[in-house]
Amino acid sequence: MRMPRLRPSTLSGRYARTAYLFLLPAILFFAFMFYLPIGNVVATSLRTGPQADQWAGFGNYAQALADPAVAHSFLVTLTFAVAEVIGSIVLGLALALALDQPLRGRVVFRVLLLVPYLTSVAIVGLLWRNILDPELGILNRVLMAAGLPGQQWLNTAPLLTIAAVTLWQSVGYTMVLFLAGLQGIPETYYEAAKIDGADAWRRFWRITLPLLAPTTLFVSVMAVISGLQAFGQAYIITNGGPGDATDLLVFHIFNVAFRTRDFGYSSAQSVLLLIVIVAFTVIQLRAGRRGEVTY
Template structure:
């Protein structure tokens, strides 16, 4: 009787969360999957036709490869920058609280404002960045046409570095100081301590950062859309941008739904792979 009462109490507390995920997560996914089985008008059943069409669509494949390159660049560089900032600002430096707060501001700023800000900064005619380069005798650059994807990666890293720094700071402050003290007594230098103590013990934090970053970058739409509009050409037309065009320009919601389900599967597979790698690293 006691076990039954405990089980009933547990399910009572779990019911709101179960309903939340069922109504706002699983139900929309099911609806997208169902819509992806129909044609653009939502009338004719085409089965897996929309899904197979995606694998033969050169524009979809191009946008997917561009998205993978963008995600890899933003994830690797962003993780390195965030970790570096965390290590520096974990030291007893004057004004470190102020620096931490300032570095977090870009993450707290709306992505629309970030996009508009950088589009103006990088403008080849009136942008402040080219004016600064010319002031020191260097030629101005057409950033958004010459280095579009790298520029988007850079803006993404700038925007998210503060958040990544905070996560790594939390991980660093959870490492017992006794480990570092013992390493110093044994004669280990700063780099040796970093690679032998800090990095291994930050593995769970690094795994969390990489998974969150991967999910975010693979779904990125607003930033490149505002800054470059997917151009020049299709150089920054990420997967979500292509999905947007299919849905709202071509009005093919069946195909767009299939593309969104495929993106969900890619994110799920890559996240599970990262978790498996993390489990092996912790073993």
């Protein structure tokens, strides 16, 4: 009996065919639902007119960079994202540190803190708009029943209020990320530090925080990315107002695209925001890599 000779080239060729056959739906999907749209958004951003069919070159970009409404919206969005980053790190880490102790009922607390993460932005928006309403809202009704003055939350500090509401939803997620990071720090480091006489405060600054740096970096990257593309909060809670105080950029883009029907101009703004997001991510990752420590 003659054994068939295994020829590696044809064999790998056959597997390559299988690989491509299996990949075919994915190649089509990412081509038509990602790469074609990305090409189209850039192409549209270079055009103008109600049908976005007249060549405009970089006109839309020049207009966007000179448009005070866009600059304001960008500033609003940046403030929102920074608030998200700081809030996520401070609150998420604090809760994770509390939950990392040998306490009874940890699982219950973890579940309770994570529950808002499951809600749609529609719930976050509608529920908090009701709770914070100056007259109807339960918060002011309780304050007034207690003899305290009611607050116009969404008038006096609208941007911080919607940032806080967003944190209400996301803090459980950040907490779980920090918890996983904390559990990755070997107990022996703490024991060694204790023997050396380091108090809890020093152990936190010298061991926990440096070794948690990769998690902190990931949390801040995620918070910036999601903060810069927040939409529902402005659409549902404030309608961008009062005035334009909460005119988050994606909400601004949405209005230019679907209310003003200027696809060229809104596409240019989308591309600019994408560039900002990618730049932020790259800068954060670079800075994070430089600050990384190992013991």
